[in-house]
Amino acid sequence: MKAIVALNSGSSSIKFGVYRLDQDHLPVHSAGGKIEKIGIAPAMRIATDDGEVLLERAWPDGAAMTHSDLLDILFDWARDHVEDHAIVAIGHRVVHGGTRLVAPERVTPALLDELEALSPLAPLHQPHNLVAIRSLARLAPDLPQVACFDTAFHHDKPALASRMAIPRALHESGIRRYGFHGLSYEYVASQLRQIDPEMAQGRLIAAHLGNGASLCAMKDGRSIDTTMGFTALDGLMMGTRCGRLDPGAVLHLQTQLRYSAQQVETMLYTQSGLLGVSGISSDMRELESSPEPAAREAIDLFVRSAAREAGALCVALEGLDALVFTAGIGENAPAVRAAICARLAWLGIDIDAASNAAGAPVISTAQSRVKVRVLPTDEERMIALHTVRLLYGDPS
Template sequence: MTAKSATYILCINCGSSSLKFSLYHAGSLQLEWSGSVNAIGSSKSMLVIKNDAQVIEQQNGKYKNLDQAVKAVIRWLKNSSYHQGIAAIGHRLVQGGPKHREPELITGKLLKSLAGFIYLAPNHLPEEIKTIQTFQSAFPGLPQVACFDTAIHRNMPDEAKYYALPATYQSQGLMHYGFHGLSYEYILQKLSQEDEDIKNKKIIIAHLGNGASMAAIKNGVSVETTMGLTPMGGLVMSSRSGDLDPGVLLFLLKQGKLTPTQLDKLLSKDAGLKAIAGIGDVQELLNREAGDADAKAAITLFCYQAKKFIGALAAAMGGLDILVFTGGIGEHSAMIRHRICDGLGFLGIVIHQQANIQSHEIISDRTARVSVKVLTTNEEAMIAQHTQQLTYHNN
């Protein structure tokens, strides 16, 4: 395999149990190839790199943690003919605290600042910072860019942004951040290519995957979103609790005698659908629900909460013009989309069953007032764009 004489932008997207990475041409932003390491921490973990539909590399590495997966990707890059053409590296970071909301060149000063906000995202930031440092060591001198998943929500109105707690905590970074920003940004860009008037529309984007959230976009601005201070809030998720009465946390601390660390693990890794049915995979739950009451209860709760939040977000905007489903579940599960939309006719949401089953881009009934769409998201494409804007155009 030989790379053409070209310069590239490498995009890195760390998840809780996965690593996605893509290589884009620095000028055209055309995708060269994309790869992933899924099921990190299990014996099923595998590194796969594809060029279109063709697999160009596959390694069953049984990667025990993200660091091992990152180093495997770097080894492959170093042994390929692409590494000499890499001009910049972009990273998705879940959180940058109140001081870092827009894409930013990575410096020692930025990394030091981010380390000071680890308490806001202890399950994500340490690994993400370590990944950046590993790439800095492997590719010294290359510009690297941090793309924060909170960026799109930075202009939410104060009534949506701040909690009803003493203002002194705001200075420590306590606020409603929201997440999945790169995904929302990509979907908005896609919608604007189809409709020049999109900035005058009221839109709900439902990013449904193992981590799930929704955002209300009014006049091109995120005005409300379901995740809050952390990615644990909002909708019930695969292994995350979603919103809870604050009294529940006090109950768990006092009656359950949990430590803060144990509470964090419970809410982020042992709650949600997994707590109800023993597993968090929605497709597997759908397969089981006919003969499994717990699986049925988990799916029912997931769809109920999604339905409830759609109503709340529409109310926050004073109406709704477009509902978009994206993310692994949102894009691929017609049954979940059907159950969420069923009964929302009072909002103008009516889906066409056949279009939904066939996962057409537009799945709403022709007579429906709200356009319901299914769109594929691409966080790495947004990372590439931001990295290009901060590095390539300045060279």
């Protein structure tokens, strides 16, 4: 009896899923959860699909606990949890695969070196993805590990969608628009093929709205264009990231205000977005409950950013048939969904207020020219499926 663990290791959190494999090697979710507030006061919560809490643990004085320390604890729990199922592999989300890595790969020392070289392109994510891989290699050196790349879903988008208007030699050296959140978009596309094939085949924008946020334009379940580009800074305003920004502003910071490259990077990645505009928080829930005008301004700017980018993707799609909201804000913030759809009403979007407030699967009215869904994402399941396919072939 076999099991695998899927890991999504970020800068301050680790999401994970444990999957038992059935006789056909199909992954069956057994438990999952999240470790939050790493570096501050870590807290772990693990539950089954039906909400049964299997473990809750917190370390109020655990600011010094590292990702590696917490992964030790998680891996010990996972081995105990699966009991008679042997853990046979670990799958990982890796944010940046560059130009070469367009499909999941088994981790080797050479692959780790290649991924390390890409860390400057995803400084908030890639180093923590690799820490998880190295930590598990230390804990279980003979256990296969599989890297699944967030850029892979976008690798075959139209050539023009990967270009920036820079010298050709720079493009050919790898400075191009990659796109991210690919595991989330791949999951959304796969689910739509099952529950709403007509929507899956149409002109679709998927909105992955969370602390990291992006939009993806799809036709027939394939990426046509996306808002993130060379790095995960581009496109939508996010929790702490700026989103689309005039490059001249960066030049001004460096030449006139004498910011160092490190100061610019810190500001763009960790001090901007909802946090920077509000001065209060990067958490949409806190901003929605705040009476401060700056909180309202941050939400309004987020909505404007999402609607503006969606309008641009309609050009790439030559119209729009469907819109899907997913990820933390997309799944759980009905007021934000309603505000974005109101700005896109010119496309023929008409939202049913009661359905939207309830988070129903379909929140558009029967009269709406564009069908609008709310669809929870599951990046860990995509990691599990990719891991199984690489090791055992396609279980379907």
